[in-house]
Amino acid sequence: MSITSPADAEAELLGRTGFRLVELGKVALAMADGALEPYGLTGRHLRALTLAASGVPSQQGMAARSGIDRTTMVALLDDLERRGFVRRRRDPADRRRHLVEVTDEGKAVLHKASHALDRTEAELLGELSGSDRRHLGRMVEHMLGRLRDRPGLPPIDC
Amino acid sequence: MSITSPADAEAELLGRTGFRLVELGKVALAMADGALEPYGLTGRHLRALTLAASGVPSQQGMAARSGIDRTTMVALLDDLERRGFVRRRRDPADRRRHLVEVTDEGKAVLHKASHALDRTEAELLGELSGSDRRHLGRMVEHMLGRLRDRPGLPPIDC
DNA sequence: TATTGTTATACTCTATAACTATA
DNA sequence: TATAGTTATAGAGTATAACAATA
Numbered sequence: 209m210s211i212t213s214p215a216d217a218e219a220e221l222l223g224r225t226g227f228r229l230v231e232l233g234k235v236a237l238a239m240a241d242g243a244l245e246p247y248g249l250t251g252r253h254l255r256a257l258t259l260a261a262s263g264v265p266s267q268q269g270m271a272a273r274s275g276i277d278r279t280t281m282v283a284l285l286d287d288l289e290r291r292g293f294v295r296r297r298r299d300p301a302d303r304r305r306h307l308v309e310v311t312d313e314g315k316a317v318l319h320k321a322s323h324a325l326d327r328t329e330a331e332l333l334g335e336l337s338g339s340d341r342r343h344l345g346r347m348v349e350h351m352l353g354r355l356r357d358r359p360g361l362p363p364i365d366c
Numbered sequence: 367m368s369i370t371s372p373a374d375a376e377a378e379l380l381g382r383t384g385f386r387l388v389e390l391g392k393v394a395l396a397m398a399d400g401a402l403e404p405y406g407l408t409g410r411h412l413r414a415l416t417l418a419a420s421g422v423p424s425q426q427g428m429a430a431r432s433g434i435d436r437t438t439m440v441a442l443l444d445d446l447e448r449r450g451f452v453r454r455r456r457d458p459a460d461r462r463r464h465l466v467e468v469t470d471e472g473k474a475v476l477h478k479a480s481h482a483l484d485r486t487e488a489e490l491l492g493e494l495s496g497s498d499r500r501h502l503g504r505m506v507e508h509m510l511g512r513l514r515d516r517p518g519l520p521p522i523d524c
Numbered sequence: 525t526a527t528t529g530t531t532a533t534a535c536t537c538t539a540t541a542a543c544t545a546t547a
Numbered sequence: 548t549a550t551a552g553t554t555a556t557a558g559a560g561t562a563t564a565a566c567a568a569t570a
Contacts, residue, residue: 217476218420221412225499226394226487228506230409233391235510236384238519251388254379262376268528277562282530296529304528304569318375329384334512336505341383344505347498348386352393354492361396426551435539440553462546462551 236332243324247317248291252276254321256284260294260308261318267306275362293317394490401482405475406449410434412479414442418452418466419476425464433520451475 221227240251249257259270267285271278285308288294293314299305310318333341355361379385398409407415417428425443429436443466446452451472457463468476491499513519 217416217480220480221416221483224483224487225503225506226398226483226490228503228510229387229394229490230391230398232506232510233388233394234520235513236387236391239513240384240388242518258375258379266528278528279530279563280561302528302570306529322375322378325379325382325384329382332384332387332509332513334509336508340501340505343498343501345383345386347494347502348383348390350494351490351492352386352390355393355397355490360400362392424551436552437540437554438538457551460547460551464552 239328239332240325243328244321247321247324249317249321252280253284253288254318256281257288257293257310257314257318260285260288261310261315265305265307266299267308270308288314397486397490398483401486402479405479405482407475407479410438411442411446412476414439415446415451415468415472415476418443418446419468419473423463423465424457425466428466446472 237251244250244254255274255276256270259274264270264273267281268278270276271281274281276284285294285296289296291313292311295309295311296306297309299307333344336344395409402408402412413432413434414428417432422428422431425439426436428434429439432439434442443452443454447454449471450469453467453469454464455467457465491502494502
């Protein structure tokens, strides 16, 4: 495809699937943040809380696994701890490390946030049929799988 | 879907199509920025240049159409003008306004950038079949169409 | 010496408010 | 009074460097 007239330039740019995927990603993130806002969480807070719930040992491990910078992880966990969703404890086996435990309140909010995201997902995918949703999911996963670990691209994050 | 065990929390979050669409959007933007980098452009520069090429009158109009703030538009056009891709002229009919014209150099870089984005698109969509690509494009457009102009969501941008 | 968590600092991106010139 | 463009400033978000405690 190439530009045939000046006025086509905008339509050509905006019509690209890549451009629309960028837009859709931003909309999806905004919807997720909106759904999490009643719980005082952002997508990144939820990402950190989920890592803690998964039992990833040490803040470094959480940072490495998620692509979130370790100094940013400190701030996220500060927020979560202030709200009572996680607790930090020195690891007796290696006193440099912190074990991050999810509190009962943290588990409860994780559960509620998960349901809120389910509703967001339904709103995002709209009236796509079940087979369309599966096809979309497969294609997205296929593209991500091919592009993951390619140099110069951002790591998984939220 | 609900959490059945702590260790599932992460897989459940990461497995959501919404989450993956956020990831894919970021990857697509990073790929586009990478492809444009040899021309000294970012996605937003290209968006501004494209608006100028489409003959949108006045910087305000360009800002309104794209959702880019008008003060940000000033900086983008400063960059483009410094590189010789656009020229600003007072509108004789309303001397408050600037007419933004794309120079020959600007048209040339727009053309080259467009081809670079075509290659990026091919890389992004990978080995999806033609019918898969069309189906993906339709589904993405359908979702965006339903969500556009919904309160609280970001405007089209780059 | 290297690593973990932390803090301080700087940098990027963007929005808000105030200014000017025109209408 | 309102609008177009501009500038100055401030705010979020993030990364880099340096530090104390521990290995």
